[in-house]
Amino acid sequence: MMNVHTHEQIKISSLYSITIKQFTSTNSFLDFPLVTKLHIPTALHASDLILKELQSKGVVINKFTLVGWLGEKLKLGVNNKEDYVTLVGSHKWPTKINGINIVIAKPRYVPDSFVLVVRYVPRELEGHFISNEIQRMIVSADRIKRIHYSYQRRTYDYRFDVKDYSEYNAVLQLGRIAIGHSWLSINKFYPGNCLTYCTKCWCIGHLRNKCNSENKCRICLENLMVDTPYMCKNEPKCAQCDGTHHSLDSQCQVIKEYKDQLKENVEDAIQKGLLQRLSLQEKLPIFELRD
Template sequence: MTNRVINYSGYTSNEQSILRQQLKHNNKSSNEQVDRIFRFISEYPEAVSNIHQYIQTNYINKQQINEQISSTPKRSRPLDESGGSNGAGRRRRQRKRFQHDQDQDNDNENEFSDSQRMMASELQTGESALTTTNQRITTENTNKLKRISFDQLKHAVSSNLPCFHVQWPADTDRKNIPSAICASELITKELKTNGVIFNGFTLVGWAGKRLKLGVNNKVDYATLATTDKWPLKINEIDIDVIKPKYTPDAFTLVVRYVPQELDEKFVENEIQRTIASASRIKRIQYNYHRKLNDYRFEVKDYQEYCSILKLGRIAIGYSWLSITPFYPGNRLTYCTKCWCIGHLRNNCNSLPKCRICLETFIENTSHVCPKEPRCAQCNGNHQSLDDQCKVIQDYKQRLKDEVDEAIKSGKLQRVVPKEQAPTFELNEQDFPSLGTHINKNPSTWYISQNLVTRPPITTTTTGGSEMLIGNINNNVMKLVDSMSRLEGKVDQ
């Protein structure tokens, strides 16, 4: 920056010192602003082009306008009308010269103030543009960091039924254990032999040393979960069938619009009086105030589940209240080893930890939990997946927004377990019938034979062959008669 030369003549010493201090202060503040701008440009070099374009389109236009305004020519000094050299004329010229010097000092001061204002406005404009660019870059980087992987979005909308696991004794030789397909076929055959009717397993695979079996509809799942006719041996080897320890959300119902004056224990007893297999009855907590309450509960018996849904209402006290299926929210992707969000257990390299206190489990040592919760996300005094955790709240909100966006764009679709396995349906377009060929152009000989009629040949009766022979004889007799008539005409 270049310092301007200012004429301090006509000012007192105090005024001159004040002007010098003001100039130093303005230069210092301007240098600080320039240093801040240089530091920002060194951190974000991509912002230079935007700032240069902004200043070029705004500052240069303002400068051209100011030059046009200040380009008005000054009036020349009026001539001495007397033309003489008397004392009055000299005093008048001295007074005018003093006034001209004072006007020049004022012009210099105005130029200095104008230049300072222009410089300040220029720095403010550049700084505001840099701030805007910085905010845009920061927002883009933040959005990139906030994007959730597509695998987590698919996991959020999935609603698969839990699987059954088959476990062999630890001392069993691996060579004696059949393959997954053979084991599933043997188990299916044994279940059907014992009277368990289902459509077979739709998922077969290994989960570590356990055989993993699954179905894709509620009827088969409820049948397999409630039966006790699972086989105890496969190829003369003892097996242990491990059923799911929880009831999936697909068998959860909601009682809606329960009055607040009804006690929770009373509502629980009324539900269990109507639905014997109802369990885990809890009041749904909402983030806003409601005049009526909703209660969710699980139904293990599929027959009761279907019956109460078909009724659509349940009696609690002296009221008939509506009952609907429970629609679960988005599933969180979290690890059951370290209890952090964003990944699953099979992708985690850390050692298993306690869900409550987050202490690492030591092999061959029983863990005694101090019951002091600690969060794996924010290290707070609550459990890792608690809703009061700020990190969990932000993750749920971002997950909801991105899932809604993916469903709206068609990239995702919510998967809901089916009630029953799909049956085979025969469509007409799958196996179209072959049409009969109809000859629309009959032969010419058939048209010309008007006198001779050929009776249809039918073989549908019991004496089909006899009728056929009789028709042939009649035709032969007619042919003989016609030949004899022709011979008689020829003889005449």
Template sequence: MPSSSPLSPSSVKDSKKNRKVKSTQEKVTNKRKEDQEQNEADTNTTTTNSQQNQPNTNSIEKLSISPLKRNQHDQTIETLDTPNAQPSKTHALPFEQLKRAVGHNLPCFLIDFDNNIAPRQLQSAIIACDMIQDHFIKNKLSINDFSVASFIGHRLKLGVNNMADYSKLIRTDKWPSTINGKKVSIVKPKFVPECFTLVVRYVPRQVSIGLVTEEIKRSISSADNFKQIIYSFNRPTNDYRFTVADLTEFEGALKFGRLYIANRFHPITQYLLWYITMFSIWTESPLS
């Protein structure tokens, strides 16, 4: 047998070095395996805890709304929130009637027919208006078209939307006595509308109510219904409102712009309800 050659010192050193490197690599590999196993254990523990903390899905399904009911509920909300959704019934107010009511609040005139006349024998409101307009034209009374025309039983209700036409119809005696051969009677408003109201301003407090009324009636004979405007704050003077039935006097007083009371001229303006409401809290007390 051949004899083995003895190892040199350098070979012994290299061998020891290789064993140390292998040992170190094995330690690192083992450490990595331990870390990986620890991570897997932690993950399993977390998953178990989360499953334990989750509520019972069966009980939730019992308490929750069924899909069909939820869909119906969503459709209902969507229908209500849709901007184009409109109510089934709409009540439109003609613009002319709204203009008359908001602009001047003028009362209507009533044409009474005989109650013994059958409703089918009465002319329609439109045809009756045309007949009345033709009658006024023949009698040289010029007014604009009526803004309100409707039958209430055997009564024809007529309205206008401006103060000039209203004043003409109040003062005239040229109303027709018959319409299409049927006798009628005219019922005129028995009060002066709010829009025919003037206000005299800055009257000293020491001036009596009687003197204010007397002085105004000397200038405006149709003045009536004197009332004091009471403000929510103290003022050194008083304001008084009153109605004027005659449109000529009403417009003349506004053009003149002032009235002579207690040796002084006081400004006069048209009564504006929205102005009083916006800038003061007021009540009215009739003057004796």
């Protein structure tokens, strides 16, 4: 007979939130009997216990701004970057709540709110040179990628994550970075209109909680079976048009039409006063460095 050890997992998400979920060593959800559930603290009680434990160890944050159960998961959230960075970087999390063991699972990626953009990069500069120059200036810079636009531009923009919050603020205050012989402006990253798509079947227009399809591989769209290992063929197939590209590829004609319609809807909502457009900084001139 296999022994199953119950414990708790806390996960910090990219939306400045923390989730607590119950699971077993086999990663299947548990249905605790009533007598066991009585020992699980309420959402408010659990958040207070965690906050007090963190504060007692010198981790200073404001109170959690989001507390509540989401299905079998307890969500705790903060609404500012400073607290999020503090929580993600802390190694002083409590190991138990009311005698229940907890484990911290930190995110593997950086949210868009910690992404910067270096703008108006001359097209003749190669990508690896741009990456090296950015990392020489910003040590914690990661995932440096050129932004692909649907129209031709005379210069390129590059986006990148900044994992260190002090570097993030310092670079924003400078407002510029030297690449090659040019001083180029740096701005916050403002994501475009977000697609509504399903992470279950990878079709656009709905979310996974409204999907009746089987779980599918993100790349090849083969059905994924629970507790059954799957090796992807790495042959992309589009869920929108059955083409030989990824389902959310910006070059897919269905995706292009969807984005165009989405843009029209957003513009219409702005004109009606239902949405407000962020005012971006005006284009800054490029200063050449001369020997």
